[in-house]
């Protein structure tokens with residue numbers, strides 16, 4: 001049962017909170033359902049899980065069309081191409097985690113005006129400065145945050161990162177700590193910039209110890225992903 005795997009992850013989040021002297025409510029567990037069928041999500045919903053994350057706009061929309069319960073919370077965590085924003089016009093999106101350029105801020109602002117909505121966003125930071133990763137350079141985070149604040153149809157709520165893949169999750173700790181420092185700096189002029197979306201299946205406990213408020217866990221809940229069936 002998927003709910004057993006989910007509960008096991010939640011218990012580990014709670015233990016990490018306890019080690020860090022944080023209340024368990026301080027961390028939301030997002031079930032990353034990308035590549036998994038809507039039936040898997042429905043199974044978790046039936047057991048009371050409400051917060052899900054997808055990395056592609058098309059897949060998000062497809063699953064929302066099947067799972068219409070208004071109590072569900074949908075997070076977009078993958079790289080957002082500006083030509084896909086229009087498909088989100090009337091979609092419930094709790095948070096866009098992956099805003100990493102001035103161009104995207106502009107396109108979201110334009111779409112927000114057009115559709116009459118304010119987008120809750122996180123700035124994605126390439127905290128390990130890896131060639132292969134999306135996210136802004138850590139040095140550009142402050143500037144992007146300032147620019148986000150100038151745009152009335154954007155609500156900056158925090159920062160997000162995908163830490164470098166490491167063998168020992170302890171090696172990811174400095175990256176999570178660095179994102180937290182950035183968040184604290186930005187919160188001095190952007191008081192709503194509180195969230196830290198960090199930690200995945202391999203490193204979420206360390207992320208929680210370093211202050212994560214949102215952890216994005218996929219394979220530990222749903223099992224390994226099979227990309228061979230995808231177009």
Ligand SMILES: *Cc1c(COP(=O)(O)O)cnc(C)c1O
Nearest residue numbers: 032055077200201216217218219
């Ligand atoms: C896939 C994905 C996750 C979840 O990864 P797991 O290792 O399966 O937990 C988290 N964040 C992002 C941005 C992802 O694309």
